[in-house]
Amino acid sequence: MMAFLLHCRSLLGDAHVLDTEADIAPFLTDWRGRFTGKAAAVLRPGSVEQVAALVKACARWRVPLVPQGGNTGLVLGSVPDASGTAVVLSLARLNAIRQIDAVNRTMTVDAGCILQQVQEAAAAEGCLFPLSLAAEGSCTIGGNLSTNAGGTAVLRYGNTRELCLGLEVVTPQGEIWSGLRGLRKDNTGYDLRDLFIGAEGTLGVITGAVLKLYPRPKASITALAALPSPADALRLLVLMQDHCGASLTGFELMSRYCLELVARQFPQLPKPFADAHPQYVLLELSSSESEQHAVELLERAIGAALEREVVTDAVVATSEAQSAGLWQLREHIPLAQAKAGKNIKHDISLPVSRIADFIAVTAPQLQAAFPGCQLVCFGHLGDGNLHFNVAPPEGVSNEDFLANQDKVNRVVHDSVVAFGGSISAEHGIGALKRDELAHYKSAVELNMMRAIKAALDPLGIMNPGKIL
Numbered sequence: 001m002m003a004f005l006l007h008c009r010s011l012l013g014d015a016h017v018l019d020t021e022a023d024i025a026p027f028l029t030d031w032r033g034r035f036t037g038k039a040a041a042v043l044r045p046g047s048v049e050q051v052a053a054l055v056k057a058c059a060r061w062r063v064p065l066v067p068q069g070g071n072t073g074l075v076l077g078s079v080p081d082a083s084g085t086a087v088v089l090s091l092a093r094l095n096a097i098r099q100i101d102a103v104n105r106t107m108t109v110d111a112g113c114i115l116q117q118v119q120e121a122a123a124a125e126g127c128l129f130p131l132s133l134a135a136e137g138s139c140t141i142g143g144n145l146s147t148n149a150g151g152t153a154v155l156r157y158g159n160t161r162e163l164c165l166g167l168e169v170v171t172p173q174g175e176i177w178s179g180l181r182g183l184r185k186d187n188t189g190y191d192l193r194d195l196f197i198g199a200e201g202t203l204g205v206i207t208g209a210v211l212k213l214y215p216r217p218k219a220s221i222t223a224l225a226a227l228p229s230p231a232d233a234l235r236l237l238v239l240m241q242d243h244c245g246a247s248l249t250g251f252e253l254m255s256r257y258c259l260e261l262v263a264r265q266f267p268q269l270p271k272p273f274a275d276a277h278p279q280y281v282l283l284e285l286s287s288s289e290s291e292q293h294a295v296e297l298l299e300r301a302i303g304a305a306l307e308r309e310v311v312t313d314a315v316v317a318t319s320e321a322q323s324a325g326l327w328q329l330r331e332h333i334p335l336a337q338a339k340a341g342k343n344i345k346h347d348i349s350l351p352v353s354r355i356a357d358f359i360a361v362t363a364p365q366l367q368a369a370f371p372g373c374q375l376v377c378f379g380h381l382g383d384g385n386l387h388f389n390v391a392p393p394e395g396v397s398n399e400d401f402l403a404n405q406d407k408v409n410r411v412v413h414d415s416v417v418a419f420g421g422s423i424s425a426e427h428g429i430g431a432l433k434r435d436e437l438a439h440y441k442s443a444v445e446l447n448m449m450r451a452i453k454a455a456l457d458p459l460g461i462m463n464p465g466k467i468l
C-alpha cells in the first residue's frame with residue numbers, strides 16, 4: 001500500500017491524496033448515515049488522464065477502488081466496505097462543461113459536474129436538461145448515470161439512460177474509451193454505453209458524457225390535488241394523460257402521513273389545504289405554447305376530475321414561488337424522514353395499473369407482521385415507482401425496528417414480485433440490496449451479469465461487493 005500511495009502522490013501531488021482520518025472521514029459515510037466504511041486513502045484526480053493512471057495503478061497493486069460523485073446514493077454504493085483496503089476515487093474535481101451544441105441539442109460534460117450546474121448551463125443556452133431530483137444541488141452526472149437515476153420528470157423525458165447519447169469511460173485496465181458520440185442513431189454492435197449506465201461503478205469509471213437537451217417549455221404549471229385513495233390517483237393519471245398528453249411532465253403521489261411528517265419536521269413550509277385528505281397528487285404540466293395554454297389545459301383536466309369525483313379538492317399554483325412551495329412539500333419527504341429517525345426504505349416499481357392493489361394488499365400485511373409500523377408511501381406514480389418506506393411504531397427505537405429489516409423486506413419484496421414489479425426502481429442495488437438481488441433474480445440473469453463483470457473487470461477491483 002505504501003508504494004501504491006507514493007505512486008498516487010507522484011501522479012496527483014500531495015494535496016489530492018488524502019489519507020488522514022480527518023480528511024477522509026467525509027467520504028466514508030453514506031448520505032443516510034447508515035454505514036461508515038474505511039479507506040486507505042481518497043484520491044482526487046483532476047483530469048481523465050489522471051483517472052486512467054490511477055486505475056492502472058490500482059490494477060497493478062490490486063487495490064480496490066470505489067468511484068464517488070456527490071455521495072448522495074441511497075444504497076451504500078458510493079462508500080467503501082469496512083476492510084480499509086480500498087481507495088475512494090472522488091470525481092469532484094472533474095467538473096467542466098466541455099461543450100454545448102444547441103443545434104444537435106447535446107452537451108458534453110465531465111462526470112463530476114453537479115446536476116444543478118448542468119441544468120443551469122443548459123438553461124443559459126435556452127435549452128432544458130430535464131433530469132431533476134431533490135439531491136440535484138450535490139449529486140453528479142457520473143453518479144446519475146451510474147445509478148440510472150430517475151427523478152421527477154421521467155414520465156415525460158425518461159430516466160438518465162434515455163438522456164445520455166455517449167460516454168467516456170476509464171476501463172478497469174486503466175484505458176480510456178472515448179464513446180462521446182452525440183448520435184441519436186448508432187447501431188454498430190453491442191451498446192457498451194448501456195452497460196456502464198446503471199453499473200454503479202462496478203464495470204469502469206465514467207469520466208464524461210454527452211447528454212440530450214430539449215427545448216425549454218414556455219410555461220410550467222403545478223397543482224396539488226387531494227384524493228380519497230391510490231385507486232383515484234390512478235384514475236386521475238389516466239384522465240390527465242388523456243387531456244394533456246405529453247404536456248404532463250410530473251405526477252407524484254404522497255399519502256396523508258407523508259405531508260403530516262413534513263409539516264411536523266418543517267413547520268415553515270406551506271399547508272395548502274385546511275383539512276387533511278387520505279392522498280395527494282402533485283402534478284406538473286408544461287406547455288411549449290404559452291402560460292395561458294398550460295393554465296387552460298390544467299383547469300379543463302382538473303375540472304373534469306372534480307366533476308367525476310376523482311379529486312375532492314385542488315390548489316393550482318399561481319406564481320413560481322407557489323409552485324416551488326408545492327414541490328418543496330414533495331422534496332422534503334425524504335428530508336423529514338431523515339430528521340425523524342431511521343426507517344426501512346423500499347424503492348420499488350410496479351406496472352402502473354397494479355399500484356393501488358399492491359398498496360391495498362401490502363399495507364395490511366405489514367400491519368399484521370409489525371403492528372403500529374408507519375408506512376411512508378410516496379413516489380413517482382406516473383412512472384410506476386413508489387418509495388414504500390416503513391418507520392418504527394410509536395415508542396419502538398430505531399435500532400430495535402431496524403433489526404427487523406430482513407423480515408420487512410421479505411414482506412414488501414415478495415409482494416412486489418407477486419405483482420410483477422422490481423425491488424429497485426431508481427436507486428440501484430449497491431451493497432444494501434445485494435442479497436435481495438441474489439434472492440429474486442433468476443440464475444440465468446445473475447450468471448449473465450457475473451459473466452459481464454468477469455469479462456470487463458477480471459481482477460475484481462471495481463467497486464467490489466456492490467450489486468453482485
Ligand SMILES: Cc1cc2nc3c(=O)[nH]c(=O)nc-3n(C[C@H](O)[C@H](O)[C@H](O)COP(=O)(O)OP(=O)(O)OC[C@H]3O[C@@H](n4cnc5c(N)ncnc54)[C@H](O)[C@@H]3O)c2cc1C
Nearest residue numbers: 069070071072073077140142143144146149150151201206
Ligand atoms: C434527498 C435525496 C433525494 C433523492 N431523490 C432521488 C430521485 O428522485 N431519483 C433517483 O433516482 N435518486 C434519488 N436520490 C439518490 C441519489 O441522489 C442518486 O442516486 C444520484 O444519482 C447519485 O449521484 P451521486 O453523484 O451522489 O452518486 P454517488 O452517491 O457518489 O454514487 C452512486 C453510485 O454511482 C457510482 N459512481 C459515482 N460516480 C461514478 C462515476 N463517475 N463512474 C462510475 N461510477 C460512479 C458510485 O460508486 C455508487 O455506486 C436521492 C437522494 C437524496 C439524498
